Amino acid sequence: MSRSRRAVRWLQPGLVVKRWMLTSGIGLLVLLLGAAVWADLKPIYWFLESLNWLLKNITTVMPRAITGPLVLVIGGALIWLGQSRSFGSIQQALAPEKGTELVDALLAQRRLNRGPAIVAIGGGTGLSTLLSGLKRYSSNLTAIVTVADDGGSSGVLRRELGVQPPGDIRNCLAALSTEEPLLTRLFQYRFKAGSGLEGHSFGNLFLSALTAITGSLESAITASSRVLAVQGQVVPATNADVRLWAELENGERIEGESRIGQASSPIVRLGCTPDRPPALPRALEAIAHADLIVLGPGSLYTSLLPNLLVPELVEAISRSKAPRLYICNLMTQPGETDGLDVGGHLRAIEAQLASLGVEQRLFSAVLAQESLEDPALVAHYRNRGAEPVICDLGQLRNRGYEVTLAPLQGGRPSATLRHDPRSLALAVMRFFRRSKGQ
Incomplete structure (x- = not known):
């Protein structure tokens, strides 16, 4: 998709971006106006005089038919450059490797939230x-x-540690995870060897340890949900x-x-x-x-x-x-x-x-x-x-x-x-x- 088409998508309703950009612009103008009033309006006079002098000198070099469109293009280019770099930096921080445009991610999240x-x-x-x-x-x-499972890894952990069986809960957390696939695979990884480890999944051990630390499986699930960026909630x-x-x-x-x-x-x-x-x-x-x-x-x-x-x-x-x-x-x-x-x-x-x-x-x-x-x-x-x-x-x-x-x-x-x-x-x-x- 071209840059221009992606830029137009930011104008779609419901992204809750345009209104806050407009609010920020109005806030900047009010801020400057407040500073000018505090300074007895002198900065406004200086700005108007400087602007008048600049326009007179520019129009003497080039006619208004050329100067006006040129200044508009320069202003638009500066706005586009600033906003594209800003959104690019935000995307790099939020989804550096997911290959998803920020506008697409925001639209998808809005749809899911509704x-x-x-x-x-x-x-x-x-x-x-x-x-x-x-x-x-x-x-x-x-x-x-x-939470009635008593077989496999869950059954062993239930008998030896006295915790509720974590297996089905682990599967649901992994299914709802929106985090990097590698982290989800780690949560689902099952040890194939090792005395005492063979047959256990990392997620089961993780949940059992968190249950011991937090005092309840419910609290352990809440903590795990944050780690995996779970979309929704899992409740025993x-x-x-x-x-x-x-x-x-x-x-x-x-x-x-x-x-x-x-x-x-x-x-x-x-x-x-x-x-x-x-x-x-x-x-x-x-x-x-x-x-x-x-x-x-x-x-x-x-x-x-x-x-x-x-x-x-x-x-x-x-x-x-x-x-x-x-x-x-x-x-x-x-x-x-x-x-x-x-x-x-x-x-x-x-x-x-x-x-x-x-x-x-x-x-x-x-x-x-x-x-x-x-x-x-x-x-x-x-x-x-x-x-x-x-x-x-x-x-x-x-x-x-x-x-x-x-x-x-x-x-x-x-x-x-x-x-x-x-x-x-x-x-x-x-x-x-x-x-x-x-």
Whole structure:
């Protein structure tokens, strides 16, 4: 883009730059006028006399038809030079290597600041995938994240240090980060060797150390958000040390998030210890001011439903007037959602809410994947025990659900059946605009 076209873009409304430049110019004139009044107006007389003398001498050398345009060009050139160098210096300080014009960055930030307040509830990779797509549309994002994980690096840190599991929170912070990619990669780096370090991610260790220093995971998240320049906020569902348990159809009761994901029989009931954990005030405030509330995508019993074990969160969602959307997974998860279609996922959510005494339907709108068109990839997943989550449109609509089908996997061929961040976020924003009549 040429310099002249970039300069014209600064005249676009809403940048909140022109008004302050004008204010500065008026302030300079008032400042000079005040100094002149203080000096008994003599500087004004001297300036007018000097200006009159200068104009007389210039016009005697060159006619006004030449002098006027020449002086205008010189003045304009000086203004252009001064402003371009000023904005260039500001850009060098704010984004030295991002290759983005300052005017483009300001316009994008203005658009994001005006984006809807979206609360996304869940955990695992599904939530971080959604957030990485939604941050293109709004900076008013709140991720409410489950803290029931007891496997992998998070489980080790939880057992040995007594901290809440940081893994899902780390993924959400990285997804919402606007800092340099290298810093985000560092936060996500997982050690591949080393006694005691192997399997741990740097971000998990960082959050655990900050939790010990600040005294709470919530404070550690706030500090990490500043380091990563997070666009929005990440909030744990509760500050309690939550342990999941599940009752199976065969009568067995299993404990621990990692074991629930490998259940040998269908899950009929999910609970946690301690019972009815409290919600964090920031989470409740975000829900109260939300323009859209989203549940999912993510593992049904280990990422989504644990958040609905927090009664205060459920009550806040039920009070909200914002549209509420459930995003279903693409594939079933062996040992957790075997044989469940979209309707089965929704029945599990309704059963969870009924166990808390909530009879009203919290999520009456559903976003699901269109029919998958890659039989070879589907067959590969079938060999691993996973099936596409079937959506019976007629049945769901008869039950009063608003169902939207979209290509959530994305239009490009891929080696995995996962939600595509851009396609998923686009479908969510289209639902939001329809719900607002836009």
